[in-house]
Amino acid sequence: MSTLVALARAQAFAAGRAQLIATVRHLHVHDHPFVLIPLAMAGEANAPLAAMVGSAADKPRLLFVAQPRNRDERFAFADALAAELVPYLTSFAGDTEAVAVDRGRDVRHRFLDAPQVWVPNTGGIDFLRLFGRSTRFRRVDGDYPVPPTVPLLGRWLTFLAGASEMPGSALLLNAVQALGMHWATGQSGAEDAHLASLMAWIESGAAAAREAESGPVAGPATDPDFDNRVLAPLIADGDPALPAVLHDLLLPTWQQMWRALALLRRLPPGDRVAGRWDGDRDSYSSFVEHLAEGGGPQPRRDGAVAAAARLQRLENAATRYAVQRAFDDPLVMADHRLTGAAFGGVVTLANPDRVDDTGKRPVLRPRIMVATTETVRVEAGASLTSPARPAQKARVISVAPTTTGWDVLLELSGGMGRKLVADPGTVPLVGEELLLTTLSEAYRPGAAFPDPTETPWTHGGPPAPYEEQQPA
Known part of the structure; x- marks a missing residue:
């Protein structure tokens, strides 16, 4: 937890109301999302009990399993879920746009939009991941066949669960994490995982949150008291009242999900949100193409x-997402300013036409002086970036103390055009307020990994050749 988030939590506790910790929305919220609230039976590993699904707030659809221990009913539930979810997912596979790649030397196509699925919490994502793993390898013929929609559903759920692991992705989102990224409450992080309590802190305050804690859970696990007192007798007796009970149990969470989406839509999106959604559209387009070409299900394990390679992609995405959030949001950047990774100042001197001719050819290298009253924890030679000019690098030449703070001399490179005269507006002018940080959106090249056949047998490669020793 950062210093400012801890302060916001203290203020929320004192005021009895959640505090905003973001000035912009850091994720894409679809105009037509699909909400899925899964419910699993306690004591049975990922056994589906019910789900409330739909893409319209006023049209929830309840799917349920009368006897979760019955294999046929489980796969009938999967078939019904596929009938609701898969048409929504494939409805975006229509018109495409051309995207230049390889510096304009080639073109690829991606769909103009992509789906977005919302669940209440991280447990809902885990449920979908496990449910996808249990369905994507099922046979549609032979012994114990399942409907053809079941393995297809499993592939889609596995794709969405995998996308949810990628920092910044918005294909599969959970409400408590999305809200917690933008609001701080006066309760603990564990208590924030309760959607009703979190929503109450944001909408009404601490008193309402205490009342909400005793309300219905958002799944996927049910309340033990509810299991013993209500659910178990209904299942054991095959009571026809089971669907109505499950509907009443899930409806409050359904309503909270759509109110959460409305809360998030009130925040303006960050400047870099659209770029991350473009990446989601790329991922969606590739998976649709994989299915269209008859590609097989995802492997059980990598x-x-x-x-x-996947771990490196996740690490790079996490770093890039953290930088983009800071560049988009002054409140997020404020945390980095407290730690010395960023500082703000005013340009006091500028030499925009300076040319460095000490090398083989002259290059444009303007210099500026930035005066700041903030603590500066960078040394000569460090590379800085300004969110206002992310393509430009500022190398620290010197840091000199003054009576009011520090004077930082910087040499600029990049983002000024290809001539020996800087394009207008590319070099900060005297009097301009400038924010500088060690954070950077620069491309991080991937590592060179060996071919799977060249790894040792301990990592999946071929066994070492056995040479039979001859007797002496």
Whole structure:
């Protein structure tokens, strides 16, 4: 937890109301999302009990399993869920746009939009991941066949669950995490995982949150008292009242989900949200193409090389997402200013036409002086970036103390055009307020991984050749 978030939590506790910790929305909220609230039976590993699904707030659809221990009923539930979810997911596979790649030397196509699925909490994502794993390998013929929609549903759920692991992705989102990124409450992080309590802190305050804690849970696990007192007798007796009970249990969460979406829509999107959604559209387009070409289901587990490559992609995405959030949001950047990773100041001197001719050819290298009253924890030679000019690098030449703070001399490179005269507006002018940080959106190249066949047998490669020793 950062210093400012801790302060916001203290203020929320004192005021009895959640505090905004973001000035912009850091995720894409679709105009037509799909809400899915899964419910699992306690004591049975990922056994589906019910789900409330739909893409319209006034049209919830309840799916349920009368006997979760019955295999046929489980797959009938999967078939019904596929009938609701898969048409929504594939409805965006229509018109495409051309995207230049390889510096304009080639073109690829992606769909103009992509789906977005919302669940209440991280447990809902885990449920979908496990449910996808249990359905994507099922056979549609032979012994114990399932409807053809079941393995297709499993592939889609596995794709969405995998996308949810990518920082910044918005294909599969959970409400408590999205709200917690933008509001701080006066309760603990564990208590924030209760959607009703979190929503009450934001909408009404602490008193309403205390009342909401005793309300119905958002799944996927049910309340033990509800299981013993209500659910178990209904299932054991095959009571026809079961659907009505489950509907009443899930309806409050359904309503809270749509109110959460409305709350998030009130915040303006960050400047870099659209770019991350473009990446989601790329991912969606690739998966649709994979299915259209008859591609097989995702493997049960990654090989050593594939796992290492995926881990690196996740790490790079996490770093890039943290930087983009800071560049989009002054409140997020304020945390970095407190730690010395960023500082703000005013340009006091500027030499925009300076040319460095000490190398083989002259290059444009303007210099500026920035005066700041903030603590500066960078040394000569460090590379800085300004969110206002992310393509430009500022190398620290010197840091000199003054009576009011520090004077930082910087040499600029990049983002000024290809001539020896800087394009207008590319070099900060005297009097301009400038924010500088060690954070950077610069491209991080991937590591060179070996071919899977060249890894040792301990990591999935071929066994070492056995040489039979000859007797002496």
